[in-house]
Amino acid sequence: MARHRHIRRPLASARVLVGHRRSIGTDFALATILAFIAGAANAGGFFALGKYTSHMTGYLSQFADNLASGSLLLAGSALLAILSFVSGAAASSLMINWGRSRRSRERYAYPLAVQGVLLASFSTGGMLESGLWRLSALAGLCFIMGMQNATITKISYARVRTTHATGMVTDIGIEIGRAICGRVFPGSGIAANRDKLRILLTLVLAFLIGGITGALGYAVMGFGFSLPLAGLLFALSLPVLVPRRSGIRTA
Known part of the structure; x- marks a missing residue:
């Protein structure tokens, strides 16, 4: 019985943070966690790829500058980052709105789980590193950033954002x-x-601490720094997505 009680507490916390019933407090707590993840992924991604993946203002400037100077490959890379970020935001909005239309309790857990899968896949970079992989990784991290910013924006009804x-x-x-x-x-x-x-x-502050963590994590673990971040996203989303068992009900 005591073991079930210990299991219930983190599961209940995750279900409250990512649940369909929202409050300013849960929005703030979730946004703080996601800002930390965003900062870590952004900094780790910079050390891995040499590019910040949440900085869309910079990519818009880079696209315009390189297009004007005729550097089409660099302009294309910047455009890929922008389109990936927009696509991630659109995907998050689609998942959440689909969940709302079905009155699904899991509506906010879907995009977090997808972000976890994508971050986990980023850890393969040490084995697959190549020019094509680097472009795919850039697109993937920008997609994640767009998803995350849109997720907390939708959850909080635009009260807070995490990557901006x-x-x-x-x-x-x-x-x-x-x-x-x-x-x-x-x-x-x-x-x-x-x-x-x-x-x-x-x-x-959470974004800054996440950035320090991501930089140190990449220095120690290489591309594997993304696995703990993916694990944190799974810890938030899976308790909501996995059906409750009668022995560990939280209600």
């Missing part, structure tokens, strides 16, 4: 500006949204 660090840092600056304005002009009625600022700072 530029937007989060901009919003932090806005809230700091509001706080300064409120101090300098106390009668203005302007003040920082402290709850929003706390959430933004936490997500940026």
Whole structure:
């Protein structure tokens, strides 16, 4: 009985975090975990491929610059990254909306499980590394980033995002500006949204810690650094996707 109780706790936690019933608290907790994974995958992917895979602004600039200069191969690589990110976001939206239309409890677990599979497959890079594989890996990581950002955006109804660090840092600056304005002009009625600022700072910190973890993970494990990240995604999604057994019910 005690063993079942120990099993129930992590299963129940995962079902709450990825369940169909949402709250600001569960959205924030899930977003923090996903921001950490995004930071780790982004940094590890850079050391593996020499490219950041969540930086779509950079890829848009790279595509335009290389297209203008006639470097068509580099322009094509940037376009591949952009289209992969968009495709990942579209795939996540499709899965979640399909699940909502069927009133499925697993609607949010589907894209997380797919991201786990793709991250796990990235670990084969040490054995299969080649020019074609590098392009496939770039597309796969950008697809994952698009899926993840769209997943938390859909789950939270656009309250939070995880890979869009530029937007989060901009919003932090806005809230700091509001706080300064409120101090300098106390009668203005302007003040920082402290709850929003706390959430933004936490997500940026999680992304940063994830980036450090991903860089160190790649240095120690090579392409295998993606396996623990895939495991974390599976730990979130599989308890929701696997049917409950009568001996370990959480309800």
